[in-house]
Amino acid sequence: MVSGVIHQKNNFYTVRIIGNCGEFSAEELIAIAQIASTYGNGKITATSRGTIEIEQISPDNLEIALEKIKINNLRLGGTGTTVRAIVSCKGTTCTKGLYDVHALATELDNLFYGKTVPKKLKIGVFGCINSLGKAKSQDIGIMPSFKNPHKFELYIGGLLGNSPVYGQHIDIALNKEQLICAIKFIIEIYQKNGKYPQRLRKVLDANPNLWQEINNYLIELIQK
Numbered sequence: 001m002v003s004g005v006i007h008q009k010n011n012f013y014t015v016r017i018i019g020n021c022g023e024f025s026a027e028e029l030i031a032i033a034q035i036a037s038t039y040g041n042g043k044i045t046a047t048s049r050g051t052i053e054i055e056q057i058s059p060d061n062l063e064i065a066l067e068k069i070k071i072n073n074l075r076l077g078g079t080g081t082t083v084r085a086i087v088s089c090k091g092t093t094c095t096k097g098l099y100d101v102h103a104l105a106t107e108l109d110n111l112f113y114g115k116t117v118p119k120k121l122k123i124g125v126f127g128c129i130n131s132l133g134k135a136k137s138q139d140i141g142i143m144p145s146f147k148n149p150h151k152f153e154l155y156i157g158g159l160l161g162n163s164p165v166y167g168q169h170i171d172i173a174l175n176k177e178q179l180i181c182a183i184k185f186i187i188e189i190y191q192k193n194g195k196y197p198q199r200l201r202k203v204l205d206a207n208p209n210l211w212q213e214i215n216n217y218l219i220e221l222i223q224k
């Protein structure tokens with residue numbers, strides 16, 4: 001199945017469009033609305049990861065709908081055994097935001113979105129304490145460091161779904177370059193040690209040495 005195409009009940013299809021970390025231009029939304037009314041049932045669903053789904057596309061309309069998505073430069077995706085759409089809060093414009101959340105999310109999207117992983121990996125970027133719960137429910141949640149301005153802290157191994165668990169807070173403040181290295185390292189650990197359908201948390205809890213490896217790596221990173 002093409003990434004971004006989801007087979008649904010009664011042999012219909014949903015297609016998922018990922019924007020720019022939750023942001024869509026007015027032109028993109030107009031194009032999505034036109035595709036939804038012409039080839040779907042006219043309904044559009046917003047997902048918790050800031051993506052948009054066009055509903056109820058029949059098998060006969062699927063190919064042309066995908067063609068229209070391509071012609072309009074819309075990003076089809078956000079499914080499969082991959083790093084999923086990066087989520088960010090409105091911290092760029094929100095008065096409480098402590099840094100340019102969307103710029104960081106976009107950078108991470110360029111670097112990591114779509115990479116193949118054992119099951120799926122969700123990264124979220126948040127601008128203040130008000131999204132602590134969301135940061136804790138990502139495989140990799142990013143929050144500003146409250147003790148070290150202009151730095152970031154990680155929450156690793158959060159899960160929702162049928163076995164919700166909070167991610168573990170790693171109390172090491174990282175600058176942006178270190179943060180990117182850390183995310184790359186964690187994804188590599190997951191890729192090397194995980195087997196479908198394990199999520200990151202299962203992989204790390206099954207081998208506590210991996211938690212230690214991540215911790216050691218982060219300590220080395222800040223000492224360089």
Ligand code: SF4
Pocket residue numbers: 089090091094095096097098126127128129130131
């Ligand atoms: S988490 Fe904080 S910065 Fe982000 S949108 Fe909510 S209140 Fe604003």
